[in-house]
Amino acid sequence: MNRPTLVLIGIAATVIALSFAIRSNTFDGPGAQTPPPEQTQPPTTLMTTTTTAPEQTLQQPTSTSVAPAFTLPLPEDVVICDLYTQIATTGTVETASLVEASGLAASRASPGVLWSHNDSRGTPTLYAFTDQGVHLGSFDVPDAFAFDWEDISNGPDSSGEGTYLYIGDIGDNFGIRSGRISVYRVEDADPSTLGNSFATSVRFEYSYPNGTFNAEALFIDPVEPALYIVTKDRDSATVFRGSLRISTEVEELVAVEVVQLGGEVTAADMSFDGTALVFRGYETVWMWHRITGESVADMLANRPCLAPPPFEIQGESITFDASGSYWTVSEGSHSAIQSVERLDSAG
Numbered sequence: 001m002n003r004p005t006l007v008l009i010g011i012a013a014t015v016i017a018l019s020f021a022i023r024s025n026t027f028d029g030p031g032a033q034t035p036p037p038e039q040t041q042p043p044t045t046l047m048t049t050t051t052t053a054p055e056q057t058l059q060q061p062t063s064t065s066v067a068p069a070f071t072l073p074l075p076e077d078v079v080i081c082d083l084y085t086q087i088a089t090t091g092t093v094e095t096a097s098l099v100e101a102s103g104l105a106a107s108r109a110s111p112g113v114l115w116s117h118n119d120s121r122g123t124p125t126l127y128a129f130t131d132q133g134v135h136l137g138s139f140d141v142p143d144a145f146a147f148d149w150e151d152i153s154n155g156p157d158s159s160g161e162g163t164y165l166y167i168g169d170i171g172d173n174f175g176i177r178s179g180r181i182s183v184y185r186v187e188d189a190d191p192s193t194l195g196n197s198f199a200t201s202v203r204f205e206y207s208y209p210n211g212t213f214n215a216e217a218l219f220i221d222p223v224e225p226a227l228y229i230v231t232k233d234r235d236s237a238t239v240f241r242g243s244l245r246i247s248t249e250v251e252e253l254v255a256v257e258v259v260q261l262g263g264e265v266t267a268a269d270m271s272f273d274g275t276a277l278v279f280r281g282y283e284t285v286w287m288w289h290r291i292t293g294e295s296v297a298d299m300l301a302n303r304p305c306l307a308p309p310p311f312e313i314q315g316e317s318i319t320f321d322a323s324g325s326y327w328t329v330s331e332g333s334h335s336a337i338q339s340v341e342r343l344d345s346a347g
Contacts, residue, residue, distance in 0.1 A: 081287050081305040084326075085341045091132035092334050098127045100331045102216070103152035104317035108163040108272065109188045111322060114337070116329065119316070120148040120171055124184075126198075128191040131327065133337055140197035141167065144184045148172065150316070151267055154188055155220025155227075158244035163188040168218040170229055179208040180250065183218070183227060183242075205250045206242045213238065216266045216316060220244075221296055223274035228296060229253065230265050230279060237265045237279065239300060257300040261286060266316040271324055278307065278326060280318040285309045285326075310338045 093101070093116075100119035107113040107128075113136065116127050124144035128136040148171030156162055169182040182205055186198040204227070217230035217237075231238045240253035263281040270277050277299060279286045286304040312330035320326050324342040329335050 079303060079305040081307040083324075083343050084307050085343060087308050087310055087338050087340050089336045089338050091130075091134075091337050093129060093135075093329060093337065094133045094334070095127060095129065095135040095138070096333060097125075097138060098129075099333050101329045101335060102150050102316045102331065103168070103267065104319045104327060104329055105152045105154045105165055105188075105269075106319045106321040106327060107188055108154055108322070110190045113191060114319070114327065114329075115152060115165055115188075116317065117149050117152060117167060118146075119150070119331065120146075120173075122146050122149065124149075126152075126165070126167070126186070131321075131337060131339070136191040137194065138196075139191070139194050141184055141186055141201050142197055142199075143203070144201055145169070145182075147177075147182075150216040151218045153219045153269055153319075154272075155222055155244075155270075156225055158225050158246075160222065160225050166218065166220055166227060168215070168229070170215040170218060172212060172214045175212045175214070177212060179212045181206050181208075181215070181229070202246055204242070204244070204246075206240075206253050207250050208240065209252050209255065217268035217279065219268045219270040219277065221270055221274060222272065223290075224295065226296075228256075228268075230268050232264050232266065234264060235262050236260045239296070241296070256297040259300055259304075261304075267318045269319045269326070271320040272322050276320065276324060278318055278320065279304075280309075280315065280328070282312075282315055283309055285318070308340050310340075312336075312338075 098116055098118060101116045102119035103117055105115045107115060112131050114129055114131055117125065124141040124146040125138050126141060127138050130136065147169050149167055149169050150171040151168045153166050155164060155166060157164060164185050165188050167184045182203055185202040213231045215229050215231045219228050221228065225244050227242045227244055229240045237259045238255055239257045239259065241256050242251055242253045263284050265279045266281055268279045275290045277288045285307040287307045288299045288302060288304050290299045310328040312328065314331040315328055316331060318326055318328050325339055327339050329337050
């Protein structure tokens, strides 16, 4: 071979040797800088003033299983609600028409009955089913329009009398409502006494005082009768109050509290006696307990505890029943109905 050829062969051999050395040092050769093995942090122990939640293994609930209350490590300073058990699945929604359950209300007129509705672009229809999912009927809400129904709650009228279902047409994902929303009210009746629709409905119109908001949660305070709207923001929620007085005028809502939660609120409810308030997100359930004499603003100024979160693909509903236990159902066809029992509900 001539000299230039030998030089080229030498250069090529050197490049190959260097490449092999680099590879060896990167992965498993002598002196290699192998990335340290992944270290698994042990789950944070969840403490309350009286109990410690054990480490749990994540599993999806079935009709015969009980889902774990908590599955992920949480900050040490988190307060866990110690009045609630783990999640149990009681059945599945029987009707195929309810595919985007975006609200849930336990009936006060008919214990064991749940009311729900579809999300945006649905018809103005409420669906009734038992807490095991047996379909009891679908009922039109007269003189109503479903632009973006997002939540439903049970409560009295402005004088604290009666029992009604309040349906929030409050969604505004794209900011096109110009700050005006509607809430419809129908009587909470025994489904077996209804035909294909409710007899009448009442429409309440509200406006925000300072712009447009997207909201997916509402609740009714039975102690100081009023309606509350909870906005859906990334890390916080603004809570607005409106009256329950029937009027043909558009009422301007009043902002009462901004709550820092670190997550979006997709549903809310207040217990039948007004002593507990719950917000839920996709992975979190926040709860406040009311001391006698407190307003809603006072209650929200306190730190919430975390209650067992449901295992759901798209959870946007929550409701209390008469015992103080709460129920959820996810969006999707034939979704599971889940309940979390309040430990002192028997008393």
